[in-house]
Amino acid sequence: MAISFDTSHNPLIGSEERLEEDLFVITAPNASPMTFTGTRTYLLGGDNVIVIDPGPDIDSHFSAVMNFLTGKKLTHILLTHSHVDHSPLSRRLKNETGATIIGFGSADEARTDFMNDLSSTIDLGGEEGIDTNLVLDEKVIDGQILKLNGSLFEIVHTPGHLSNHICISWKQKNIIFSGDHLMGWATTLISPPDGDLGSFMKSLEKLALRKEEKYYPGHGKPIADPLAMVEAQLAHRREREKQILNSLEEGSKKPAEIVDQIYVDINPLLKKAALRNVLAHLIDLYERKAIYVKNFSIEANFEIV
Numbered sequence: 070m071a072i073s074f075d076t077s078h079n080p081l082i083g084s085e086e087r088l089e090e091d092l093f094v095i096t097a098p099n100a101s102p103m104t105f106t107g108t109r110t111y112l113l114g115g116d117n118v119i120v121i122d123p124g125p126d127i128d129s130h131f132s133a134v135m136n137f138l139t140g141k142k143l144t145h146i147l148l149t150h151s152h153v154d155h156s157p158l159s160r161r162l163k164n165e166t167g168a169t170i171i172g173f174g175s176a177d178e179a180r181t182d183f184m185n186d187l188s189s190t191i192d193l194g195g196e197e198g199i200d201t202n203l204v205l206d207e208k209v210i211d212g213q214i215l216k217l218n219g220s221l222f223e224i225v226h227t228p229g230h231l232s233n234h235i236c237i238s239w240k241q242k243n244i245i246f247s248g249d250h251l252m253g254w255a256t257t258l259i260s261p262p263d264g265d266l267g268s269f270m271k272s273l274e275k276l277a278l279r280k281e282e283k284y285y286p287g288h289g290k291p292i293a294d295p296l297a298m299v300e301a302q303l304a305h306r307r308e309r310e311k312q313i314l315n316s317l318e319e320g321s322k323k324p325a326e327i328v329d330q331i332y333v334d335i336n337p338l339l340k341k342a343a344l345r346n347v348l349a350h351l352i353d354l355y356e357r358k359a360i361y362v363k364n365f366s367i368e369a370n371f372e373i374v
């Protein structure tokens with residue numbers, strides 16, 4: 070496959086790194102096969118600070134953020150989405166500083182009608198990793214412009230990884246905080262019903278039309294050539310869809326069989342994620358009536374129409 074990822078990354082853990090003027094990052098100590106080198110908590114501004122994605126509620130991470138805030142004021146907490154590796158620390162930070170927590174809405178806020186109907190009649194599994202205790206002070210919508218501490222931010226709703234996922238454009242700097250939607254070290258997990266491949270592709274197409282020069286993702290290094298990565302990931306998913314259809318044509322029927330056939334040499338720890346991604350593709354193909362299945366389930370037999 071044509072896509073190439075940069076998996077070299079040695080972030081500092083426990084204190085901030087300066088990325089550019091008025092932009093710092095503290096990497097949380099939660100490295101794993103799913104979170105790569107850990108969640109990236111971005112800190113924007115000088116005396117008045119905005120945090121994007123506070124990360125998991127881990128004491129040492131909280132201390133690192135509070136150390137950075139010494140002599141400064143935390144005014145706002147922006148959330149790209151409500152997964153447990155991104156939003157939980159917002160509560161402790163709010164208690165400590167009184168900052169306003171801003172995000173798109175609940176995890177299922179923007180699920181499509183199709184996904185809602187499917188998930189209300191069928192157990193799709195998934196729904197892993199949602200921060201169910203999150204309470205937002207302010208909700209934003211797609212296209213909204215926020216003026217915070219003299220900076221302008223545009224909200225770009227990018228459902229797919231999670232239906233409440235947003236990317237946040239910092240207008241003056243011409244950069245985007247891309248959360249888990251677009252990262253440079255791997256493709257994102259799409260686990261139905263929260264994850265939705267059809268929405269994910271539309272969200273990538275939306276980014277493909279934008280002009281920002283640099284993306285700062287929720288995990289891993291900045292993406293210096295983001296539009297090339299957007300195109301590469303679109304192509305990668307289309308290629309994956311082709312592989313799934315080929316696999317069905319060659320006789321695979323169940324999602325697990327498809328995974329075995331197309332994910333060769335996969336890290337065993339990522340096999341479950343691969344199964345979720347294949348399910349996401351199957352749901353998308355089913356919605357587009359490209360495949361047939363009698364009783365939709367993760368154990369069902371799928372067939373080409």
Ligand SMILES: [Zn+2]
Pocket residue numbers: 150152155230231249
């Ligand atoms: Zn996530």
